[in-house]
Amino acid sequence: MARSQTRRLHTRSAAAATGILLVGALAAPAGAQEETPPGPTGTVARTVGDARYEPGPCPKTADPVAELEGARCGTLTVPENRAKPDGRKITLGVAIVAAKADKPKPDPIVWLAGGPGDDAVGEAKMAIDGGLNRDRDVIFMSQRGTYSADPALTCPNIDEFNARATGLVYDAPSTEREHVAATKACRHKLAASGVDLSAYNDIESAADLADLRTTLGLKQWNVFGISYGTQLALVYMRLHPEGIRAVGIDGILPPSTGGSAVTWSAAKQGFDGVFKACAEQPACNRRYPNLAATFERLVHDLDAKPVTTTVTLPDSKKQVKVVLDAGALLNWMTAATHVAPQVPAALDELAHGKPQRIAQQWAGGKYSPQAMGRLSHGLVYGVFCSEWTPYETQAEAVRGGQEAFPSFPRSVLAQAPLLTSLRPDCDVWNIPAAPRSIRDVTRSDIPTLALSGGFDGQTAAANGPYVARTLPRATVLTIPYEPHVVFATSKCAQSITVSFFDTPTAPNTACLKDLKPPAFEIAP
Secondary structure, three states: OOOOOOOOOOOOOOOOOOOOEEEOOOOOOOEEEEEEOOEOOOOOOOEEOOEEEEEOOOOOEEEEEEOOOOOEEEEEEEEEOOOOOOOOOOEEEEEOOOOOOOOOOOOEEEEEEEOOOOOOHHHHHHHHHHOOOOOOOOEEEOOOOOOOOOOEEEOOHHHHHHHHHHHHOOOHHHHHHHHHHHHHHHHHHHHHHHOOOOHHOOHHHHHHHHHHHHHHHOOOOOEEEEEEEEEEEHHHHHHHHHHHHHHHEEEEOOOOOOOHHHHHHHHHHHHHHHHHHHHOOOHHHHHOHHHHHHHHHHHHHHHHEEEEEEEEEOOOOOOEEEEHHHHHHHHHHHHHHHHHHHHHHHHHHHHHHOOHHHHHHHHHHHHHHHHHHOOOOHHHHHHHHHHHHHHOOOOHHHHHHHHHOOOOOHHOOOOOOOOOOOOHHHHOOOOOOOOOHHHHOOOOOOOOEEEEEEEOOOOOOOOHOOOOOOOOOOEEEOOOOOOOOOOOOOHHHHEEEEEHHHOOOOOOOOOHHHOOOOOOHHHH
């Protein structure tokens, strides 16, 4: 869930066929104006209330996305702030990838991206690689503020600082001052361009989804959200349940618990999952005994005496300085659950004076071209600073860390994993708190698939049973040995998800019985 330092709630790992969906037989929504005859979804211009869909070119993407070739595309235009309907309008890119089936099901799937701040259009490869369009069209819309939306609230200066910060002491006051200065510069740039920073949040984004469904002329659709997209999906289910047939959520972030404390709990559960899997394999346990104790010892050692080294970046061959202190190790470990088979060997190397592997991964991710200029920091802060920080005190955040890792130094506990400097950043972002109801649990009879990974260090597997308490038609599954966002890495999770949208109350979970633990890397 990296927010400062790429601020991701999702994995980068993971990730056009024929077949059309005819909507001519559907009744046009009340108030709709159709300028062209009905046709395949996404080919008809339609206005509903203050929202308008227009067919047109496909949204821009930072990298070529082959899966979008042949997609039906356009834009959704909506008010920036629905409390000011006569105010500024914004446009959101839309791409619809056709189902592979000759006769697609009539209820497509809309994909909700991670982040906050990632662009759903850029995640089309993950969705299509996972077979989500087997029987249904899949719809991707750039969430407000993201890369292919207009305006796009990206701030490359923050990304550049996050990369440079790998060479700074993680929890030093001087590092935080630079971090907050970058955030302040981003805010100034966006506000000066006329952006209403208070309008980039889950309430407005959920209304955008409701408007997209009606302007596309769809009677029903399905929802699939990953990582932060699960938070948006749960808000959307609560505020605009009409027309939703079924909802899948993968890497779950309940709106009612969002904040720093829950990230500590998630990290603890994910780390323990990796350590336990190693301990259960004789070869791994012999070579790397007491891995949890090794990790905790390294946190204390690096807090007292950070390690400085130099690594060569794979893309540019440029050499950069890397400082590994306790905070850097903690955040590396949260992301390293995605490469779990390497974790025991990497920690052992560090414990024996060889920091290169961890330093290379830590800096390489931040300096990667994929980490530059793509994330919508305006949406990041719009969500976190209105929906999270107003409803969690600093004391509560620290207490969450103490409960998860009671032996950690207080200096480490001051910064939750992947949420570095969140509170001072939100102070300078300076937007109003969302209504307290944004923290309400979602109560719904909509069939829901709640997926988690046993190695997920970003959104705890325990969040599945938590949200299911008020979702009586939920199927809750943890995919063992998988990291955050299991759809991206697990063929079994992909198969279950596709079967869920066929039979939402009885997905086929037979593949779970065949899953095997990973083979951990064992050094000589």
